Every structure is written in structure tokens, then in C-alpha cells.
Amino acid sequence: MIEPGSNAAPASYWIETEDWHTAGQPFRIVENLPEGHLPDATSVAARRTVVINTPFHPLGTLRQTLCHEPRGHADMYGGFIVPPNDSGAHFGVLFWHKDGFSTACGHGTIALGCWAVTRKLVQVPAEDGVVDVVIDVPSGRVSAKVAVKNRKPIHADFVNVSSYGVTTKIPVAIQSRGGDVMISLAYGGAYSASVDASQLELSVEPPNVSAFVAIGREIKAVLAGKNGPPPCGIYDVSGVIFFEDEAREPHDSVDTLRQRNVTIFADGQVDRSPCGSGTCARLATLLAEGKMRPGREKLVHRSIIGTVFEGDLVSQGENINGFPTCIPRVRGAANLVGRTKFFIDPEDPVYPGFLLG
């Protein structure tokens, strides 16, 4: 790190990433951080707090160089591998997006499970089966249960931290719509707001993505700083999920629910996948509404690009503020995109990167 007051420019260096995508959503993995970049703290959550509270922390700047143009783009996403909180997890991760560091990421957890199997960071048996990859993330300890065939990852089940509904269907005044929009809030490692898109007379289709970005930004701005019921305190809504019901398919059992969604997170970032933590928030909301029970219903959740996660509930726990807690599970598949060795040069005129729009 360059000390304040120092005139020395930080030196240039190379950094390696391995890029995956989960259901179309990018996940750029940095396994080895440059010296001096690991935030000084004893847990993953505390490391995140250090980096977001330290202006110009080198890890924050590295996030920008790998996420923003010209090495990334406004919808890029990734994670820095860090030590776990203790020996109970295989590793820890700090998730990042274009505006900062998030507390939870389901699509990233699925990608990390598949990555850990291919990198042989976990013991992969010769017989086909399921390998448990345990990961410390800022919201707690999660796991990716990776189905392995011929030692290759096929898909992974993201088993999340305890999740719960916070409010169901509260009216929120949205100026651009000229009235109230009904919103449900839930926690799935991060707080998400869900909005039935039929209220907006918008279908969850790619041509409507700009409209969803604009309304998602507006809803986040309206909720920002407002006091929610315990335990959430001041709302810090990470994503707005616009969902619609989809028709049952002929082979579906009576316990299958189908929905399509687009999640707008950070400041107008569009999730290409059905959003892992958002799917958990939807499952918790559906539980609160009496439409989902552990071991019974499953949610087939389609993204704006048509990719699919399947979610269900592993268990139900005690109520928080009148809503049942649950452990959600989300199945998705991740694929390797490539490996890159990036050159990071502080003397590059556009260092540490830029965004348009």
C-alpha cells in the first residue's frame, strides 16, 4: 500500500483470474491476492468491513481494475479468495460488483463450488457423487454441494444461511409509476425487495431491461435509509427482484411453482442468472405467504436470458418478527469461461478503470 503523503507511484504487476459463468452471470475468481492487499481482520465479514471503510484500500482499487472497463464492464462480478474464519470451511471469499463488496452471492457460490472441484481444492472421489465445498462469506457459512460425474462438476446446490421474510406486500410510492407499487422484503444473506412485474405491466423479457433498471434504481432510492422492522433496522436493499408467474409444464408435479425474474442489484446492475440470493429471498417470501414448505414445493426460477435455477427449502426454523426462518437451497450450473493474466499499471491513463452509464 502507498502510505498517505508518499510520492511513489504503486508498482505495476500481473494478476491471474479464472472466469466462470453461472447461468450466464459472470464470476471472476482471484485466487492469489498481491502482497499487501488482504484486509487485516480475523473473519471474512470483518475483512469486508475493513475494505469498505478504508478509502483507497488496495483491494478496493483492485476490484475496480478487474470489474470496470477496460478489463471488465458495468455488469461484471467476481470474488477474491481469502482465508476462512476457521478450519471448518475450505476457504473464504469477498464478493464484489461494480459498486463495492456484497454480503452474499448465490451464483458466485455455485461457481466457486465447481471451481474448487476442478482446482482439486477439495477431495474429489473417483466414484460419482456429491462433494461438499464449505465457504465462509460475509453473511456467514454457506456450502456448495457439487454433483460430480467422472470427477467433473455437473451442478451445485447453494445451501444458504438462515433466510426469512421481512415484510409482505407493503405499498411503496414510485413517482415514475404515478402511484404505489406493492413490495415484499426478505433476507437471503442480503436484503432483497420483490415486485410482481405484472403491477408494472412489464413482462420479464430482454427488451424491458432498461425499464427494470430505472425502476429498480428508483425503488432502492425510495427504500434507502428507511427504517424497517427488526431485525433489519435501516433497510440496505441489495437487489430488487422483478418476477412473474409462469405456466406449469405438462410434466410438472403439483408442487412445482414456476417464476421468471430479473434482479437489479448494486446501482442498476443486471443479473443474467436467476440470482442465487434473490431466489433464496423469493423462497423465504413464498414460505411467508404459505406457498412453499420444506420438502414439498420447488421453485423453478428462470432468468431474463432464460437460464434456470431450482430452489427449495431444506428446513424451517423459528419465526423472526412473525415470519418463519428457513434454510433455502438453490441448484444451478457453472461453466468455465477462461483464464486471464491481466497487467495492472497505475500509470495507464484510465487506471483504475471507468464505467459508461
Ligand SMILES: O=C(O)[C@H]1NCC[C@@H]1O
Ligand atoms: O446470485 C446472486 O446472489 C448474485 N448475483 C448477482 C447479485 C447477487 O449477489
